[in-house]
Amino acid sequence: MKIYNTLSRQKEEFVSLEPGKVRMYVCGPTVYNYIHIGNARPIIVFDTVRRYFEYKGYEVNFVSNFTDIDDKIIKKAIEEGVDADTISKRYIEECKKDMEGLNVKPATRSPLATEEICGMLEMIQKLIASGHAYAAEDGTVYFRTSSFEEYGKLSHKNLDDLQSGFREIKVTGEDGKEDPTDFVLWKPKKEGEPFWESPWCEGRPGWHIECSVMSRKYLGDQIDIHAGGEDLIFPHHENEIAQSEAANGKEFAKYWMHNGFLNIDNKKMSKSLGNFFTVREISEKYDLQVLRFFMLSAHYRSPINFSAELMESSKNGLDRILTAVGKLKDLEASAKTEKLLDREDKNAVQELVSKYEAAMDDDFNTADAISAIFELVKLSNSNTDESSSKEFVTYLKETIVRLCDVLGIITEKEEEILDDEIEAMIAGRQQARKDKNFALADEIRGKLLEKGIVLEDTREGVKWKRI
């Protein structure tokens, strides 16, 4: 397997630190609102990376945090007149609901920053003791970037350039810095803010220290993969490396993976431009599997553009796969003969599986992997019918489902929907169509699909099946 490593700016062969095991850490969201569809990209991409490692037989220890203390959370709490804790707890729960809808496997652990303060104080103390950090007069603790020779190695920035760039920028309240590139590990509380006791002042941690501490606590001094969106390369991940490597004396992560950004209608997503969508808003219109399928239709490192048309074509693409699987399930139930027919070529199927794996082995090229699935769907549609053998139909179905499962685009629906309910919904859809309310008709079809029911409009009327 090859992985593009931001650190070396090259695709490298993946060799795990411990045979058969992968330790990975993904920076999670700051929880002050519903997550937006940009936040959903790393969540989906790195869940897929994890699933593919599992498909290859690795045991994956997957840690992803929630940043539950930060300026934006405090601001929102003040606006609502509640505790910061109330805000973060609320949006962690909401984020988990969205993740479930996106068919994201729960992390092995999802630690919260506020529950790891002791570990942060310990690491900061260690950094001060070894000269890598210092406390200013006001109690702010800074990391001394000049003490870490390799500072800049991830973002490929040079400390001298950074220093001259930063010299112009004066951050209020950070007068005690020795050098403009030094960054905050601990800062004094402001009026009305949550705070913790520390040897330097009552205050709270800077943002970067939490990931260094949690990664070490739950995965050890060294990990295989550290990941997040590309905006985290600098300063967040650069600073994490400085803290962890200065404190632990070992290389922190072997592979650094970063997803590209999601834009909307070719523009940066922003509230002020009005092109901002939360995952929750999208879920009102689409099954979230469609959003997941959409995200994986591009290579994770490329920018991806979100638009209504692209979502529609993702919906159609996913429907095509689900319908093919539905057909195979039907045939499986009715197939009688066990004998393979001439047109039932398992090698052709295997070749497409190899094509899929080659794509995924090449830095998780999900776009090409999806093309291989479409080729399997085509093969299935043209090579199976009522005369097919059960063996071949089952083989094809299981192959397609297994490959889709790595991408997380087919879920086993737990809720069973009763036949009567299905008939009633179909009748509602027919009525909507008669009334020319096609939006409603589509919505009903989508709801049925969410429950694993595929409709087929035939001359004899609407047929349905479970997938």
Ligand code: AMP
């Ligand atoms: P934040 O809550 O801002 O710390 O972001 C959580 C994760 O979402 C980080 O890995 C970010 O890099 C990622 N992220 C934020 N906005 C986008 C976007 N528009 N496209 C892709 N990833 C994003």
Ligand code: ZN
């Ligand atoms: Zn982080």
